[in-house]
Amino acid sequence: xxxxxxxxxxxxxxxxxxxxxxxxxxxxxxxxxxxxxxxxxxxxxxxxxxxxxxxxxxxxxxxxxxxxxxxxxxxxxxxxxxxxxxxxxxxxxxxxxxxxxxxxxxxxxxxxxxxxxxxxxxxxxxxxxxxxxxxxxxxxxxxxxxxxxxxxxxxxxxxxxxxxxxxxxxxxxxxxxxxxxxxxxxxxxxxxxxxxxxxxxxxxxxxxxxxxxxxxxxxxxxxxxxxxxxxxxxxxxxxxxxxxxxxxxxxxxxxxxxxxxxxxxxxxxxxxxxxxxxxxxxxxxxxxxxxxxxxxxxxxxx
Numbered sequence: 001x002x003x004x005x006x007x008x009x010x011x012x013x014x015x016x017x018x019x020x021x022x023x024x025x026x027x028x029x030x031x032x033x034x035x036x037x038x039x040x041x042x043x044x045x046x047x048x049x050x051x052x053x054x055x056x057x058x059x060x061x062x063x064x065x066x067x068x069x070x071x072x073x074x075x076x077x078x079x080x081x082x083x084x085x086x087x088x089x090x091x092x093x094x095x096x097x098x099x100x101x102x103x104x105x106x107x108x109x110x111x112x113x114x115x116x117x118x119x120x121x122x123x124x125x126x127x128x129x130x131x132x133x134x135x136x137x138x139x140x141x142x143x144x145x146x147x148x149x150x151x152x153x154x155x156x157x158x159x160x161x162x163x164x165x166x167x168x169x170x171x172x173x174x175x176x177x178x179x180x181x182x183x184x185x186x187x188x189x190x191x192x193x194x195x196x197x198x199x200x201x202x203x204x205x206x207x208x209x210x211x212x213x214x215x216x217x218x219x220x221x222x223x224x225x226x227x228x229x230x231x232x233x234x235x236x237x238x239x240x241x242x243x244x245x246x247x248x249x250x251x252x253x254x255x256x257x258x259x260x261x262x263x264x265x266x267x268x269x270x271x272x273x274x275x276x277x278x279x280x281x282x283x284x285x286x287x288x289x290x291x292x293x294x295x296x297x298x299x300x301x302x
Contacts, residue, residue, distance in 0.1 A: 070105065070258065071098035073210040075267025080214035084202050090267065093208040100207040105258050107172035108191055112259075119184030121177055128182070130228045135272030136255075137178040137189050137281070139228075141165065148246075149223040155246045165251075167196040169203050178255075180281035189262040189281070190273065193254050202252050211269045213252040218245045 073090040093101060115121035121140050122128070130139035144162045147153070160166065164175050174191035195203040195213075202213040220230040220238035229241040238245050255271055257264040264270050274292040275282040282289050 065095055067092055067095075067098065068102070069263070069265045070268040071101060071208070073267040073269060075264075075270050076212075080216075080271045081212065082202065082214050084200065085212050088209070088212075090210045090212070093210065097208045104171040104206055105256065108174055108256070109258060111172050112174070112177060112188065112191065115177060116188055117184065118179040118182065118186040118188075121179070121188075122184075126177060127226060129176075129226055132179075132182050132186075132280075133276075134278040135274070135276050137180050137273075137276050138182060138186070139176040139178060139192060141176050143226065148221060148226045153223075155221075155244055158246050158248065158251075165194050165196075169193065169195045169205055171206060174256075180276065187281075188259055189276065190255055190257045190259055193256075195252050196250055197252050199249050203254075205254055206256075206269075210267075211254050211256075213254045214271055215249055215252055217249045218247050220244070221246050 071093040075090065115124060115126065118128075118138065118140070125142055125144070126140040127143045128138050128140050129143075130136070132138050142164065143160075146160055146162045153159075164170070164173060171193075175194040176192035177188055178190040178192060179186040180189045193205070195205070197203045199215070205211045205213060216231055218232055219228050220233045220241060220243040221227065222229055222241070222243045229243040230238065233241070233243075233245065235245060254269060256268055257270065257273055258268060262273060262275070264273060275287065275289040277289065
């Protein structure tokens with residue numbers, strides 16, 4: 001089941017006849033056959049849940065007043081844990097918060113259903129700012145006419161006019177789409193949101209308190225290509241890679257792993273996915289990475 005096309009899965013999510021669940025495997029539920037829709041409507045998993053006259057099949061067959069995995073994080077967010085979260089722990093959300101978070105995630109899934117593969121995203125104008133990296137995949141953003149090598153761009157105080165990289169958080173439109181490789185058919189695996197906020201005050205972000213945001217103090221960019229060459233490099237090291245350091249300490253990032261089958265049941269907001277290994281994505285469901293819920297993946301952006 002894990003090798004099923006993510007594009008197909010997302011297509012199901014994007015329509016009113018989508019997202020219904022007919023199979024369960026070790027806590028992870030998968031879309032199977034559209035004909036099963038009516039059974040799940042009868043069971044209360046799918047139906048007009050918000051009273052707008054349209055059929056709803058929320059994330060993973062969410063049933064109101066239950067506590068699904070994405071509303072009960074037990075991790076610590078990975079290894080990029082900001083000091084802002086010291087002495088804090090994650091846990092179960094309230095029923096109301098869980099229902100709202102489910103709607104937020106569903107909106108992101110529906111919006112991103114347009115781009116199930118890297119090729120589709122790049123054809124639509126998405127630009128790869130971070131190449132495939134262990135634990136994260138790629139990071140693709142919609143940059144439009146923005147250029148880093150412009151005389152108006154200040155790497156010490158960066159702004160990204162004309163893009164969605166700003167101080168506004170929109171749960172339905174993540175700034176970054178993350179793919180399982182750099183080939184055109186590489187599948188969408190996750191999302192990342194990037195929001196400008198004070199260095200000591202993470203964005204309010206998602207409903208609940210489990211979305212622990214992290215920062216990359218500086219990234220070395222090849223300016224003309226707008227492609228990351230490394231993280232926290234000295235000026236000399238960055239120059240050797242034909243790059244320039246961009247100071248991003250006021251930009252906060254959060255990941256969410258809600259694209260099937262790349263679910264992180266221990267912590268939906270963990271920074272890194274254990275099955276996105278250094279030598280490529282792992283699709284074998286027997287691999288031990290699928291049982292790893294720690295979120296601790298040691299890597300450097302290179």
